[in-house]
Amino acid sequence: MSSNEATAIGFTHGGSEDTGLGHRGPESKSIVVPYGFWLFVLSDMILFSALFATYASLANATDGGPVTNQLFDRTNVAIETMALLISSFVCGLAMIAAKRRNMAWTQGWLALTALLGLVFLAIEIREFVGMIRIGAGPQRSAFLSAFFTLVGCHGAHVTAGLMWIGTMMAQLWAKGFQPHIVRRLLCLSVFWHALDIIWVAIFTIVYLIGTLP
Amino acid sequence: MSEHDHDLHNVAPGEPHDTMLSETVSYVVGLGLALLLTGISFWVASTSSLWGPGVAVGLVVLAIAQMGVHLVFFLHITSGPDNTNNVLALAFGVLIVFLVMIGTIWIMAHMNTNMGPSPEMMNLMTQRG
Numbered sequence: 001m002s003s004n005e006a007t008a009i010g011f012t013h014g015g016s017e018d019t020g021l022g023h024r025g026p027e028s029k030s031i032v033v034p035y036g037f038w039l040f041v042l043s044d045m046i047l048f049s050a051l052f053a054t055y056a057s058l059a060n061a062t063d064g065g066p067v068t069n070q071l072f073d074r075t076n077v078a079i080e081t082m083a084l085l086i087s088s089f090v091c092g093l094a095m096i097a098a099k100r101r102n103m104a105w106t107q108g109w110l111a112l113t114a115l116l117g118l119v120f121l122a123i124e125i126r127e128f129v130g131m132i133r134i135g136a137g138p139q140r141s142a143f144l145s146a147f148f149t150l151v152g153c154h155g156a157h158v159t160a161g162l163m164w165i166g167t168m169m170a171q172l173w174a175k176g177f178q179p180h181i182v183r184r185l186l187c188l189s190v191f192w193h194a195l196d197i198i199w200v201a202i203f204t205i206v207y208l209i210g211t212l213p
Numbered sequence: 214m215s216e217h218d219h220d221l222h223n224v225a226p227g228e229p230h231d232t233m234l235s236e237t238v239s240y241v242v243g244l245g246l247a248l249l250l251t252g253i254s255f256w257v258a259s260t261s262s263l264w265g266p267g268v269a270v271g272l273v274v275l276a277i278a279q280m281g282v283h284l285v286f287f288l289h290i291t292s293g294p295d296n297t298n299n300v301l302a303l304a305f306g307v308l309i310v311f312l313v314m315i316g317t318i319w320i321m322a323h324m325n326t327n328m329g330p331s332p333e334m335m336n337l338m339t340q341r342g
Contacts, residue, residue, distance in 0.1 A: 035226070035302075046310055089243070093240065096240070200251075200280055208255070209272055
């Protein structure tokens with residue numbers, strides 16, 4: 001189609017009238033893909049908002065079982081918070097190295113990100129096992145069902161993130177810094193930062209407010 | 214033309230910026246602020262020198278502030294023209310999150326107070342038990 005034809009049938013906006021859209025065509029994949037992933041992450045946060053609302057509604061429905069003050073340990077939570085926060089920071093460093101196409105540093109920072117994520121997950125699993133062992137499992141009360149659903153869902157996301165980090169390290173190793181690999185890395189970093197944002201809400205609403213005197 | 218295009222450019226969320234120094238500084242500042250806010254949160258939760266009933270609200274405010282720090286310094290969501298699409302999507306997400314949470318907590322709290330079992334029901338339950 002010639003540009004005259006395009007103008008005649010209204011596919012272009014003409015030189016003087018610029019609406020800011022359309023005449024350049026769609027954005028490149030390096031913009032569209034992370035933007036689409038950003039929309040997924042936001043919808044994931046909406047999923048978590050429903051779980052938070054459930055937890056807030058049921059936090060006092062303990063059915064005579066253990067209550068928040070008896071179950072949660074702030075020291076544990078502080079260590080978990082540090083591990084995940086520093087992991088998020090290190091993931092950012094990995095992205096800086098990836099932008100410079102530096103394989104050694106990118107792989108190193110990604111490995112450290114995963115290691116800190118593993119520390120977080122190990123502490124969380126230990127906490128869950130300890131709670132179930134003293135009879136405070138998810139079937140004990142509505143409060144504990146909501147607790148295990150909310151915190152467990154975050155833990156499941158971290159597990160998925162860890163597997164993704166491993167996959168990306170392997171893909172990066174095998175294929176190098178090709179554009180589609182770099183796009184996936186960017187999506188991974190958005191996912192990992194988002195998990196830390198959700199953890200901020202969890203440690204405040206569940207653990208800190210739950211252990212107030 | 215190309216200059217004009219540059220004004221309308223979009224950036225992806227989480228995309229690092231231009232120079233290595235400014236990127237690293239952004240992450241370090243973000244980490245510092247996040248550590249500070251986390252530290253204040255844990256302190257506020259354990260101290261007894263603050264007015265008790267206000268502590269929970271204060272903690273929520275601190276958490277929202279820390280989420281903002283993460284968004285700006287880690288995910289690079291800014292108010293610049295290249296970020297409009299990311300910000301609009303975020304604004305819609307935040308709207309839904311608040312509607313779901315505040316709406317649920319509000320309605321469920323009212324139902325909890327107003328729709329407890331009536332005396333006849335309690336009577337039945339005691340008889341059966």
